[in-house]
Amino acid sequence: MTPIRLTNSMTRKKELFEPLDRQNVRMYLCGPTVYDRAHLGNARPVVVFDVLFRLLRHVYGADHVTYVRNFTDVDDRINATALARKEAGAEGTLEELIHARSDETIRWYHEDMGALGALPPTHEPRATEYIPQMVAMIADLIDKDHAYEAEGHVLFAVDSWREGYGKLSGRSVEDMIAGARVEVAPYKRNPMDFVLWKPSDAELPGWESPWGRGRPGWHIECSAMAHELLGESFDIHGGGSDLMFPHHENEIAQSCCAYPHGSFAKVWLHNEMLMVEGRKMSKSLGNFFTVRDLLDQGVPGEVIRFVLLGTHYRKPMDWTEKKREEAEATLRKWRELTASAQAGGTPNPRVVSALADDLNTWGAISVLHEIAGAIERKQRSDVSQAEMDDFAASAQLLGVLEDNSTMGAWVSDGAVERLAAQPLLDAFATRLFQLRLAAIESKDFTAVDSLKAALTDAGIEVRISKEGVELLPSTDFDPAKLEALK
């Protein structure tokens, strides 16, 4: 069995991964708040943890991994959109409009992440479906003196768990108060106390609870859903590094205090942020774009995925146009190379061990480059089917080079136009070849060169050899220009 090593944010060390139960390896990833289209930054953890999911399935068996990724569908931004729609005259109650907004966003999320080749998680719980579990957990925390009610709110008392609070993010309660950027509310015992439950007025979605009609705070949902679906102790909990504090810290506090016999997550994994042309992608900087924006611009999901995997998950990654181009060229080449590959190959052990080494995705890609190079250098007939299948299987561990009909369809984009232009291309190829033969006799190549230049200008790659002329339409092939040359 391949040993997997992962960098645990809790210990800040790379550790050998040993699942609590090899028959059921359990992983939780903080999913999106479903208030709008997922931006590119949202896609990074999805792709990173998808690779981990694939690796775990490869090592422990596809039926022995449980992957939970939640949807946060209690959020003021969802409410705001619903309210705006209602004010604009939309049909239905506010509650219905809120639900419709979440449903719509979840559908988009599935479409967009699917386009990136992300496998569906085992469970995708919605916060609104786990309200009773949250209420029960909050009540339990009050019973255990880790939480208290104040002015319709229920707050977690950080002072009740000073020994554990702040361990993940490496800060003490004292340090944080010194920073003094916490929301000061008169009803808080300690300024660091955070909300488990808050009251809802008539305009806001709410549920009945022992503390009145209200809604859960942001952090409690993950604790409740992780407990419900994965148990008191599970293996891996992941998310973006910006969630480390306060979200994950608060999750730990809630879960460890509610279930003192459990260990909650054993390994914490955090991906670094995504940058765009050197700057963090954020709302306030206004430089963010969605996955859908890229897909609509014609960037294939597989290419987006490959770019995201080009940088180790614990390093900030910069999205640039140049990387997009390189990724597209590489994948195009590899797809041509594996056009006749079949399912059932065995992933290359070096690719597996690169991934098993704290998800070294670029290390794995490097190995793929080497294998691809070796295959390319051979004569077609010398390449065995197994060799090709294994290469494809290796790439598929990263989630690329899968399923030619969907993920790989982009490679043949424009195929229809090219097919239609083929007779014309053949005619030009013959003409160019004959012109060239004549030119070799006459030593006058002007006619050859001008036709070649015109073809190149129409977006056609011209390959001349002794045997003949090959005309290959490239991505910016313009059939109209070719037509005009007739």
Add this chain to the structure above:
RNA sequence: GGCGGGUUGGCGGAGAGGUUACGCAGCGGAUUGCAAAUCCGUGUAGACCGGUUCGAUUCCGGUACCCGCCUCCA
């Protein structure tokens, strides 16, 4: 102010205490009427200053700079 991360060749980006990362670009060559494509070859880079060591880009300490978190955020 507190906490954390980073700094590698033209660009991107890894691993390893001593032996070629890898990709792209570049350069030289083969090939070509010229090209394209392809093939062959080609790069001692590791922010700075110390320390440990036979030997460090890799370990330890410090300095500088950059980035993130501390507020909704993947």
